[in-house]
Amino acid sequence: MDKWQEIFDTISKNKLRTFLTGFSVAWGIFMLIILLGSGTGLQNGAENQFRIAAVNSIFITGGATSMPYNGMPVGRRIELENEDYALLRASYPQIEWMSSRFFIRGSINISYKNKFGDFEVRSVHPEHYLIENAIIHEGRFINQTDLEEYKKVAVIGTAVQESIFGDEDPMGKYIKVNGIAFLVVGIFEDEEGGYENRMVYLPITTAQRAFNGKGKIRQILLTHNSSSVEQSVMLTANLRNYLARRHNYDPSDLRAIRISNNLEDYKRFSDLMGNIRLFIWIIGIGTIIAGIVGVSNIMMIVVKERTKEIGIRKALGATPYNIVGLIMLESIFITSIAGYIGLVLGVGLLELVGGAIPRTEFFENPEVNLAVAISATMLLVTAGAIAGLFPASKAASIPPVVALRDE
Amino acid sequence: MIKLNAINKSYSIGKNSLHVLKGVNLDIKDGEFVSIMGSSGSGKSTLLNILGILDEYDSGEYYLGGTLIKNLNQSKAAEYRNRFIGFVFQSFNLLSFKNAVENVALPLYYQGIKRKERNRIAMEYLDRVGLTDWAHHMPSELSGGQKQRVAIARALITNPKIILADEPTGALDSVTSQEVMQLFKQVHAKGMTLIVVTHENEIANMTERIIRIKDGVIDTPSEKTNMLTGTEA
Numbered sequence: 296m297d298k299w300q301e302i303f304d305t306i307s308k309n310k311l312r313t314f315l316t317g318f319s320v321a322w323g324i325f326m327l328i329i330l331l332g333s334g335t336g337l338q339n340g341a342e343n344q345f346r347i348a349a350v351n352s353i354f355i356t357g358g359a360t361s362m363p364y365n366g367m368p369v370g371r372r373i374e375l376e377n378e379d380y381a382l383l384r385a386s387y388p389q390i391e392w393m394s395s396r397f398f399i400r401g402s403i404n405i406s407y408k409n410k411f412g413d414f415e416v417r418s419v420h421p422e423h424y425l426i427e428n429a430i431i432h433e434g435r436f437i438n439q440t441d442l443e444e445y446k447k448v449a450v451i452g453t454a455v456q457e458s459i460f461g462d463e464d465p466m467g468k469y470i471k472v473n474g475i476a477f478l479v480v481g482i483f484e485d486e487e488g489g490y491e492n493r494m495v496y497l498p499i500t501t502a503q504r505a506f507n508g509k510g511k512i513r514q515i516l517l518t519h520n521s522s523s524v525e526q527s528v529m530l531t532a533n534l535r536n537y538l539a540r541r542h543n544y545d546p547s548d549l550r551a552i553r554i555s556n557n558l559e560d561y562k563r564f565s566d567l568m569g570n571i572r573l574f575i576w577i578i579g580i581g582t583i584i585a586g587i588v589g590v591s592n593i594m595m596i597v598v599k600e601r602t603k604e605i606g607i608r609k610a611l612g613a614t615p616y617n618i619v620g621l622i623m624l625e626s627i628f629i630t631s632i633a634g635y636i637g638l639v640l641g642v643g644l645l646e647l648v649g650g651a652i653p654r655t656e657f658f659e660n661p662e663v664n665l666a667v668a669i670s671a672t673m674l675l676v677t678a679g680a681i682a683g684l685f686p687a688s689k690a691a692s693i694p695p696v697v698a699l700r701d702e
Numbered sequence: 703m704i705k706l707n708a709i710n711k712s713y714s715i716g717k718n719s720l721h722v723l724k725g726v727n728l729d730i731k732d733g734e735f736v737s738i739m740g741s742s743g744s745g746k747s748t749l750l751n752i753l754g755i756l757d758e759y760d761s762g763e764y765y766l767g768g769t770l771i772k773n774l775n776q777s778k779a780a781e782y783r784n785r786f787i788g789f790v791f792q793s794f795n796l797l798s799f800k801n802a803v804e805n806v807a808l809p810l811y812y813q814g815i816k817r818k819e820r821n822r823i824a825m826e827y828l829d830r831v832g833l834t835d836w837a838h839h840m841p842s843e844l845s846g847g848q849k850q851r852v853a854i855a856r857a858l859i860t861n862p863k864i865i866l867a868d869e870p871t872g873a874l875d876s877v878t879s880q881e882v883m884q885l886f887k888q889v890h891a892k893g894m895t896l897i898v899v900t901h902e903n904e905i906a907n908m909t910e911r912i913i914r915i916k917d918g919v920i921d922t923p924s925e926k927t928n929m930l931t932g933t934e935a
């Protein structure tokens with residue numbers, strides 16, 4: 296107790312020295328927190344981008360064979376059919392959401408009254424909008440009843456709305472697709488924007504019947520609930536074998552039916568994350584080393600500056616143990632308090648910034664792992680103490696005559 | 703109180719060695735008030751530092767109050783300095799960031815005495831040197847004489863066996879020097895043993911005995927018959 300009193304006294308009466316020692320520690324911790332937080336912000340941003348662009352999705356598209364199989368020639372067209380959709384759905388419980396895509400052959404003309412434009416038409420299943428992350432602005436998307444009852448309904452993108460309806464409300468109006476009238480039941484906007492918003496969605500059953508589809512489909516897209524890359528790769532392989540058997544082609548023929556998943560995106564993403572983490576670690580370790588060097592330097596100077604004081608204290612009866620204790624406790628006390636201040640300020644600033652800046656694609660929700668921050672602070676405090684131990688014990692063993700001579 | 707037998711002390715400066723004390727024999731009795739004189743560089747401070755256990759000697763024997771002071775470990779040396787010896791330096795050696803009471807109380811801190819108690823005792827000693835009103839001033843706010851009185855209070859507070867003063871008036875004008883010497887006389891009157899290094903005859907003459915150091919040994923001691931008590935009467 297009395298020891299601490301003596302230390303408080305010395306600290307509070309040597310304000311500049313206390314400030315300098317404390318400042319370097321507080322600054323080091325503060326910078327470390329800001330760095331770690333910014334790193335996490337970058338990481339969160341990247342994670343979010345990945346979430347939008349590349350869910351666990353697989354695209355299956357019809358193609359043509361590139362290898363002979365069972366005596367059949369190369370270049371045979373392989374088309375997906377409604378039955379493929381039904382079979383895959385029934386056979387693979389990992390599939391989360393699934394939709395076919397059917398495209399109208401030839402040129403497409405979409406008009407309302409006397410206005411018309413060149414838009415894309417996709418004929419799909421209801422779950423399509425869950426896969427594409429479309430946001431319904433008004434009305435609804437294609438539903439199961441539309442499919443079952445072959446309803447002539449359409450869901451249009453915001454770009455379509457602007458271009459052929461202008462200020463008029465499209466809901467409940469009829470648009471003509473290659474001369475056939477479809478009732479507008481919904482308006483959507485896609486998160487990806489641009490091209491995706493120039494889209495008109497129709498129920499796949501209606502479209503196949505109206506535009507001579509004959510049960511053929513162009514694409515199947517699906518999302519699955521595999522959590523690991525390995526599971527995702529395995530699912531892709533299973534699908535390939537299954538389709539190869541059904542459509543009679545070599546399972547190693549990647550062109551007959553193309554199956555693409557987001558593995559490459561995932562790889563790019565995980566590389567990016569790895570780099571960000573490495574960056575954070577390098578900077579973080581650099582900051583801690585700089586802090587340790589700073590604290591050691593200050594401790595060295597502090598002890599040198601106090602040689603005379605140490606001499607006086609020894610002449611009055613201080614043992615070497617007393618001297619080392621005084622310097623060490625002082626150093627630990629100052630660096631702990633300063634470290635704590637740096638910690639609080641850093642976390643506070645992150646909170647403030649995290650709340651104030653708008654979310655962007657690259658930076659989101661900066662935060663810091665408190666356990667890491669506290670460990671870093673303790674590391675710095677310990678390093679400061681060890682750094683102080685050498686000069687302190689050296690100073691404590693200087694003969695009092697020598698110490699007293701110091702000016 | 704103090705007995706020195708053939709004390710030798712050399713300093714090594716590079717390859718050369720400077721033999722400063724060449725077999726010093728000295729006896730100082732309990733309650734004596736002595737001064738040490740000698741030309742500059744004769745080894746007065748060296749001798750005093752050995753007496754104060756601030757420095758070690760090369761050979762010989764040093765008894766302080768019957769205890770042999772030789773090859774002490776640092777903790778033991780610290781304890782003896784704290785319990786047996788009070789120092790007064792030419793340059794005061796007060797801690798600049800502590801006020802007068804705190805400076806005076808510091809030796810008691812190293813005896814493990816509680817803050818309140820130490821400060822109470824320190825106030826008593828400050829009163830004895832006439833500085834009650836200055837107790838809470840910092841050293842920078844005190845005159846040289848006041849600083850030296852604070853240092854004397856600090857030297858006295860542990861009630862040591864001896865007071866060692868190395869040119870205590872060296873930085874003071876003659877009036878203030880007199881004040882300091884009067885204080886020493888009062889302390890001596892209470893039975894304390896005092897050793898004062900000085901090169902001023904005036905100061906030396908106020909002590910009971912002058913020890914002269916020359917060529918590394920004690921010059922024929924010249925007894926002064928109780929001049930102190932004589933002038934005080």
Ligand SMILES: Nc1ncnc2c1ncn2[C@@H]1O[C@H](COP(=O)(O)OP(=O)(O)OP(=O)(O)O)[C@@H](O)[C@H]1O
Pocket residue numbers: 713714715720722740741742743744745746747748749901
């Ligand atoms: N640490 C040291 N290293 C080397 N030589 C020293 C050391 N301390 C003192 N000396 C030398 O020893 C001799 C005696 O020094 P000391 O300080 O004891 O003299 P002094 O009698 O106190 O002189 P002054 O009256 O000037 O204070 C001097 O020649 C001095 O230069």
Ligand SMILES: [Mg+2]
Pocket residue numbers: 746747748868
């Ligand atoms: Mg001297």
